[in-house]
Amino acid sequence: MSSEYQTTDTLDVTGQSCPMPVVKTKQAIDDLEAGDVLEVVATDSGSMSDIQGWADGTDGVALLEQVADDDRYIHYVEKTAE
């Protein structure tokens, strides 16, 4: 999973629900550099749709992959521009 990407940082939002996975992902992305990849680990099943929607509607980020692994939902978000 995480070996597929050179992840710069991991954000743990397990146990947190809407809107926290998206809002905290945005904050974590703000602290990264262009080209960095953030791994977001969530337990909120709604995060699959929400993080995709957020990434589609936001400039400077790209959703690389989403993995549903047991009760965890893992998202790989690349910061593409400052």
Place this chain on the structure above:
Amino acid sequence: MSTEHSPPPTDDAERAFDPAELQALRERVAELEETVADDGDGTKMTIVATQGSFDMAYPPLILASTAAAFGWDVVVFHTFWGLDILHEEKSADLKLSAVGNPNMPVPNAIAALPGMDTVATKLMQKRIDDNGTATIKELIDLSLESGVDLQACQMTIELMDYDEDDFYDGVTTGVGAATALQHMADSDIQLLV
């Protein structure tokens, strides 16, 4: 290769490649591209929050903090009971109404008994904690941190006999309906909660 077959430049073709005109067109295209880019980035949303019960405090704050994560320009105009969400003391003590709430597991006659609102609020609070849902205070802090403009209606502040210092730091006071309408007119999304 012979160039004999190339048609001689006509007057029309010369005009089409007039350097000054071409330059002007290039500038105009760049200008329009910038306008389009501005529109994409500049999504605006105005929410009017009129309700101050524990459950009704959540939707505007969740939408506002999420919209800020999209980079949108967000104003939440709090008026009437919605003002209590921004009031430091009241905000920590918002109540869920047990009466007239069809989702409550007790009939209205029992829900109307003294103390039932407190019981209903405690049950809801427990569910929120168990579900990992953020607290109202966390959502207010997040919203303010991410640049949401939380506005407290000045008329309601005076009507409720509140003081401007009663509100969380960062809350905008001294604004009224005209300010809210101005932002609504510029907004792509306007919601009344």
